[in-house]
Amino acid sequence: MQAEATSDMWSKRREAVKTKIDESASSLNDLSQDIWSHPELAFEERYAHKVLTDFFEKEGFEVTRNYHLETAFKATYGIDGGIHVCVICEYDALPEIGHACGHNLIAECGAAAGLGIKAALEFGGTPIGRVTVLGTPAEEGGGGKIDLINAGAFEGMDIAMMAHPYPNNLSRPMMIAVDRVTISYKGLAAHASTAPWEGVNALDAAVMCYNSISVMRQQLKPEWRVHGIFSNGGAKPNIIPEEAELFYYMRAPTQEALSQVKKKVVGCAQGAAVATGCECIVKDLRGYANVVTNPTMATIYEKEATQMGVVLDDHGGSGSTDMGDVSYVVPSIHPMYYMGTVAANHSRPFTAAAGAAAAQPPTLIQAKSLALTALEVMKPGNEEVLANIKKDFALQMGGAKA
Numbered sequence: 001m002q003a004e005a006t007s008d009m010w011s012k013r014r015e016a017v018k019t020k021i022d023e024s025a026s027s028l029n030d031l032s033q034d035i036w037s038h039p040e041l042a043f044e045e046r047y048a049h050k051v052l053t054d055f056f057e058k059e060g061f062e063v064t065r066n067y068h069l070e071t072a073f074k075a076t077y078g079i080d081g082g083i084h085v086c087v088i089c090e091y092d093a094l095p096e097i098g099h100a101c102g103h104n105l106i107a108e109c110g111a112a113a114g115l116g117i118k119a120a121l122e123f124g125g126t127p128i129g130r131v132t133v134l135g136t137p138a139e140e141g142g143g144g145k146i147d148l149i150n151a152g153a154f155e156g157m158d159i160a161m162m163a164h165p166y167p168n169n170l171s172r173p174m175m176i177a178v179d180r181v182t183i184s185y186k187g188l189a190a191h192a193s194t195a196p197w198e199g200v201n202a203l204d205a206a207v208m209c210y211n212s213i214s215v216m217r218q219q220l221k222p223e224w225r226v227h228g229i230f231s232n233g234g235a236k237p238n239i240i241p242e243e244a245e246l247f248y249y250m251r252a253p254t255q256e257a258l259s260q261v262k263k264k265v266v267g268c269a270q271g272a273a274v275a276t277g278c279e280c281i282v283k284d285l286r287g288y289a290n291v292v293t294n295p296t297m298a299t300i301y302e303k304e305a306t307q308m309g310v311v312l313d314d315h316g317g318s319g320s321t322d323m324g325d326v327s328y329v330v331p332s333i334h335p336m337y338y339m340g341t342v343a344a345n346h347s348r349p350f351t352a353a354a355g356a357a358a359a360q361p362p363t364l365i366q367a368k369s370l371a372l373t374a375l376e377v378m379k380p381g382n383e384e385v386l387a388n389i390k391k392d393f394a395l396q397m398g399g400a401k402a
């Protein structure tokens with residue numbers, strides 16, 4: 001009888017997830033539209049922080065605003081001593097092109113999944129664990145999750161998850177490690193017409209470095225990436241530039257491969273300095289680790305998403321995210337999902353799609369898939385599931401960050 005009651009109870013808890021998310025569809029859409037309409041850059045997401053924390057407070061979560069970072073938050077519900085699930089919200093936009101990576105939808109999806117899990121935990125009046133929604137700022141370059149890791153925000157969490165809008169559906173996307181550098185040249189200014197020979201041209205060095213990297217890229221492995229811009233090209237045409245600067249991203253599936261890429265880039269930078277007589281300063285900026293997808297979690301997610309009608313693809317990714325760093329401290333999944341456009345992320349068509357009504361149904365399906373995945377891990381009698389998740393994680397960490 002008890003087993004039957006539990007299985008009947010469990011079916012009702014699962015239904016509670018879907019019912020709560022469906023009932024909240026309008027307020028979730030309003031939340032997403034509000035964030036989409038107020039694009040804010042990394043670490044400046046004050047409006048998004050307010051609307052999200054107000055939302056979770058209204059929904060009965062225990063909310064901590066300005067959580068280690070001005071625009072980070074924690075919204076938590078449940079009991080301690082059980083399984084602790086973390087759901088991630090992102091909400092930063094991109095310069096000039098707004099929510100061209102759909103982080104307003106990541107926020108909505110995370111909020112919806114959090115609501116769904118809370119509804120399941122509340123069902124029957126006896127929470128069986130804890131759900132914490134973490135608002136993590138500045139994924140696009142700031143790495144807010146890394147700051148939160150360093151502040152201990154992920155301590156005590158058993159699993160972490162989020163879903164990211166993308167041109168197709170991927171349960172185990174290849175999200176690769178990334179390093180970033182600025183390459184600065186210092187030369188000597190001179191009048192570009194009356195005495196150019198007196199100058200040491202920093203822009204020439206930057207152009208030579210850019211060209212060296214451009215030809216070096218032919219020798220990179222297919223999954224390696226190097227891409228950059230001129231961030232300072234000189235002051236005026238009639239002054240031999242005494243300063244110039246490049247800003248580069250370097251990427252590879254592992255840290256070991258990334259160090260090989262970086263060595264090639266630095267070699268190009270130093271070569272240009274020798275050729276022009278400029279001083280060269282290579283400055284390291286914050287990078288991200290590759291995403292290590294937990295196979296046991298991903299398998300559960302794939303079952304739940306497929307049952308929800310999601311048709312999963314088997315290729316794609318090659319961006320980077322600070323969720324990669326989270327996946328090295330907590331077993332994680334970071335699925336990506338089609339939400340109405342095949343346009344590439346970081347494009348204006350993607351911005352439009354992220355604010356379109358067509359993005360809503362796929363986003364709520366993703367939220368339900370994440371929430372039901374979490375519930376499977378939390379289910380009484382499923383202790384072996386968490387044991388397998390932890391076994392995967394231990395194996396992956398044994399060799400992953402090589």
Ligand SMILES: NCCCC[C@H](NC(=O)CCN)C(=O)O
Nearest residue numbers: 101140141178286287319320321
């Ligand atoms: N520090 C490098 C930031 C890279 C962030 C960016 N991420 C995405 O586009 C995917 C998730 N938003 C990138 O890969 O360029």
